[in-house]
Amino acid sequence: MVEGRRFRVAGSGAYLPRDTVSASRLDDLTGQPPGTTQARFGVTRRHWACPDETSSVMGAAAARNALDEAGWDPGSLDVILGACGVMEQPIPGTSVLIQRHLGLGDSGIACFDINATCLSFLIALDRVLAGFALGDWQRALIVCADIASAALDFSDPEASVLFGDGAVAFALEAHGPHIRLSHLFRTYGEAADVCRLEAGGTRLRPHEDLDGFLAASRFQMNGREVFRATSRRFPEFLGDLLAASGIAPDDVDVIVPHQASAAALEHLKRSLPDGNARTIDVYADVGNQIATSLAFALHTARATGRLGPGDHALLIGSSAGISLGGAVIRW
């Protein structure tokens, strides 16, 4: 018998940058023959943030939508968690900047950030639900916001056309009808180099080695190695996650994946019964939004009426690390 953790999504909201880039423009940027981005990578278009659409600006816009749906006074929040793949700036964190954008700069509402690259939302949700279970918090806001387009290397189509920008926020409260039946997260640091963005922290210093810094300031991915490192662990991971939830693969109503890539989504769909029909797939238009991606898929499932009372949602994905993460929620 699985006990689970109760909560309620009181509201969710998304923000997509106003500018879009077409697949044919991505063909040009990456030097591929016309049609390649669409045919080979399954991309229709991408939303890319303009300079005024910072991570915190987009995150605050998504948060306002979530709070509006919840009908909450923003000041009633107990905590604001930033769950981004990459922060807007190192100090202070994105959650603090979002608090200020929401007009809560003198509220004292606790703000901090959780990072597990593409699976930050899953970890943030896990720690929020722990806080709910213990009575630490009654109302929490999780905000994901990412600007992948800030660091793309167009000389590598596979590592660049995948990504899009955007933000999603969830207004969550303790108790309520949803029950998270299981949560599982496993990290394999041996594959830390197959998916990386090295410049922007304490190790590479632009004032000491500018060329080295600039060379490492774009996202690098070895797609083949990512797939290999992830796929060989995936069957056992999925089995353990479902076993911990007490439900069978057939009982999964909605698959809510991180939108890693078209190939990863296809692989996932083949791993579960009726996977094609059950999977939330926004990859063609929205892409891999780093940490925002899984949250965007969950928001989409809600907004499109795919999640009804009693339905089982399987949240699942992989991230740089590499890590595998997932949760089963009875809605």
Add this chain to the structure above:
Amino acid sequence: MVEGRRFRVAGSGAYLPRDTVSASRLDDLTGQPPGTTQARFGVTRRHWACPDETSSVMGAAAARNALDEAGWDPGSLDVILGACGVMEQPIPGTSVLIQRHLGLGDSGIACFDINATCLSFLIALDRVLAGFALGDWQRALIVCADIASAALDFSDPEASVLFGDGAVAFALEAHGPHIRLSHLFRTYGEAADVCRLEAGGTRLRPHEDLDGFLAASRFQMNGREVFRATSRRFPEFLGDLLAASGIAPDDVDVIVPHQASAAALEHLKRSLPDGNARTIDVYADVGNQIATSLAFALHTARATGRLGPGDHALLIGSSAGISLGGAVIRW
């Protein structure tokens, strides 16, 4: 009656970079008359990391010391949390790199990072204790590692000579004799600009505006405004934290502060009975190590025998945000 959360420190460890910089060398670097760094800022020396002493290398060294004291097989950990002020690199996170350095790269042990700038350790501890209370984890490793010297602006002595580098790790387990009686954390994003490091995230892009990026790639602090924003909130914060713990100011045996600055430490010592004698002050030799600082002070309190069974430790500090944070632990 305060219930509190139980845990045990099974081991703790620190790592300080092998190279030190004297106060007189800091006078030279910052263009101050000889003796100023020592006399005005209370600095004896600073440890600065060499290129081979990355955040994760230092963090792993501290972690080995903590695990050795605990006598644990590293593979028995349930989770590794990075609690740094600034990450080693954006993707993947510092916790993952530490996992790999510890030879745990194929272990699957969950790794993620928590960021609340200088108070990351306090938030990481809070979320670990929540995980312990719910049975999510039995053994956790929190690792703080920071290299402030990577981004100092020596044209501003006040914002540069304060800082030192280093790492600290805590091996923690569920149950045990220590009880955290209270935890409090408040964020005021209205002061987000008084203490900041802007370059290194999604907003400033070196490939689009290199000069702007480089100009923002050193830590900036308005010391007067930091003090003003923090000190006016501090008395109420301290009162609320102690009230939540159920102990009186006189009952605090050991004050374990973030080593923000000599001035901040003096202010804190004056705020509590017998503050001078009760405060762990390693500022002169070690300095403000960003998120590592509070953890370093707690490790020092343990290592020097300042914490005996039943003693009350007050962990307290402020961070960029700005945030105020604290916890009361009955040892």
